[in-house]
Amino acid sequence: MGIAMGAGAVASALVVGLLVLVLVFTWLMARRLQAAQRRATEEAGQAREWAEAQAAGQRAELDRREQRLTEELDRVRARETELAGRAEELDRLRADARELTDRRRRELERAAGLTEGQARAEVVRAAETEARREAAVTVREIERQARDQGEQRAREIIAGAVQRLAAEQTTETVVTTFRLTSDDVKGRIIGREGRNIRAFEAVTGVNLIIDDTPELVQLSCFDPVRREMARLTLEALLADGRIHPARIEELHERSRFDVDQLCVRAGEDAVLAARVGELHPELSRTLGTLRYRTSYGQNVLGHLVESAHLAGMMAAELGVDEMLVRRAALLHDIGKAMTHEVPGSHAAIGAEYARRHGEAAEVVHAIEAHHGEVEPRTVEAVLTQAADACSGGRPGARRESVESYVRRLERLEQIAGAHDGVAKVFAMQAGREVRVMVQPEVVDDLGAQVIAREVARQVAEELTYPGQIRITVVRESRATEFAR
Incomplete structure (x- = not known):
């Protein structure tokens, strides 16, 4: 009995303790909820205050911008009013100018006795005459510049091609x-x-x-x-x-056959050396016969190969078909292989021979025009002419050229050495420069200039030469002492 009553008391105490705990927990949660509500209320108030402050600042900024826009609009309207006034004034000035122009035109018509159309026609004629004169002057200047530049460019191309070619300087003998x-x-x-x-x-x-x-x-x-x-x-x-x-x-009969074979081989070697591609076998064989022919002491086959190289280099500089120009230069003297039984000049004979064996029209024309018997109409023909002249005219190529070259050098030295006070004369750079050494005690600086001018004038009058010759007069004074 006592034990049952003790257990009931314990149970009651437990219930009471649980109730107390529930009440305490409920009170704590209520307090926490109240604190959270207060914080939310405070934060909402702060946010409202911040938003109101932001809105007030934005309204103030908008007010300021509106004020500035209003002021700018007022200035624009004032500017428009000013421009409108100026436009009206400009219209009045234009009207006054037209009226003044009409009055002046009428006065000019009365003074000159010409109508407006006649005066305009006269002015146009005068303008056309002046324009034609200026155009003629401009065209003449352009032609002069083009000619000078063309000559300079041609000299550069030919000089470069000749300098790049290493050819023999000897001539054939008999x-x-x-x-x-x-x-x-x-x-x-x-x-x-x-x-x-x-x-x-x-x-x-x-x-x-x-x-x-x-x-x-x-x-x-x-x-x-x-x-x-x-x-x-x-x-x-x-x-x-x-x-x-x-x-x-x-x-001798066997040697005749051997020479024919040598001619064939020489023609094939020439075609390979000139780099002209495939050539008709008959053209190649005929070309080889020129191995044993000479022109003023110059081997004709060697001259043709040399001309092909020169023409090819010039064509490469100009951007022309190099292969075509090489073929024309290699075949330009092929008519010299024909005997006297074939009538006509070697240029015409060679052109007809090349035409029969399928060469291009440009090559045929270059062959027939390389001596000027036919007017050259193509770049290939002009380059063939230039290569032929360069190969035959270079010093040492032909016997007559060598003799005239040596005579020109001797005459240059004679002309310069004939002046008083000249000590030594040297013809340099293949006759393109003459170096004159004068005696400093006899010739002063002014006298050296006079000698240079006189030698240049006399050379220009007496000698025929390509390009120009530089005359350089050197006057040197030396003083030497010995310290002992």
């Missing part, structure tokens, strides 16, 4: 020297009572010169083909050892 193994062979070549040498000269058409020069004989003939056949014949005779008239004829 005598071939043949070296023997011993002087005893000379007697066998002459033969009994000279029959071998007579047969050799009769068969080959070449003079065989045997003199006292040890181990040497000379073959002399103006025809280089015959001279080459004779050389090969003599070489074969000495190698064979049997020298008699019948053997000479036999070996």
Whole structure:
């Protein structure tokens, strides 16, 4: 019984304790809720105050902007009013100017006796005349500048092409020297009572010169083909050892065949050296025959290959078809390979020959126009002419050119050395510059200038030369002492 009452008391105490805890928890939550409400109310008030302050600032800023816009609008309206007044004033001035112009025009018409249309026509004619005069002056100046620039550019292109080409400076001769193994062979070549040498000269058409020069004989003939056949014949005779008239004829026929093969090979080598691509076999063979022909001492085949190189380099500088220009320059003298049985000049013959073998019209025209017999109408023809002139006119290319070149150098030195006070004269840079050394005690600075001017004038009057020649007079004074 007592135990039951103790358990009930404990239960009641527990219930009371739980109720107390619930009440305390409820009171704490209420306090916390009240505190949160107060904080929310305060934050809402602060946010409202901040928003009201922001709105007030924005309203103040908008008021200021509106005031500025109003002031700007007032200024714009005042400016528009001012401009309207000025426009009205400008209209009045224009009206006054038109009235003044009309009055002046009427006065001019009364004074000149011309109507407005007649006066306008007169003014137009005067303007046209002045414009034509100015245009003519401008055109003349442009033509002069174009001519000067064209000449300068042409000189640069030709000079560059010539400088880039390394060609031989020697010329052909009419005598071939043949070296023997011993002087005893000379007697066998002459033969009994000279029959071998007579047969050799009769068969080959070449003079065989045997003199006292040890181990040497000379073959002399103006025809280089015959001279080459004779050389090969003599070489074969000495190698064979049997020298008699019948053997000479036999070996000469074989040499003729060998020369033909050499011509074919020379033509093919020339085509490869000139870099012109494929060429008709007949053209190549005919081209090879020029290996044994000369023009003023210059080998014609070498001249053609040299001209092809020069023309190709000039065409490359100008942006023209290089291959076409090279072909034209290589074939321009092919007519010289024809015999006298073909009538006409070598330019016309070569052009017709190239046309028959399928060469282009530009190449044919360049061949027929390279000596001016036909007016050149294409760039290829002009470049072929220029390359031909450069190859044939360079110092050392032809015998006559060498002689005239040497004479010009000698005359340059003679002209400069004839003046008083000149100590030494040097013709330099292939005759393009003359260096004159004067005696300083005889010629002063002013006298040196006079000598340079007189030498230049005399050279221009007496000599013919390409380009220009620089005359440089050097006057040098030296004072030397020795300290002891």
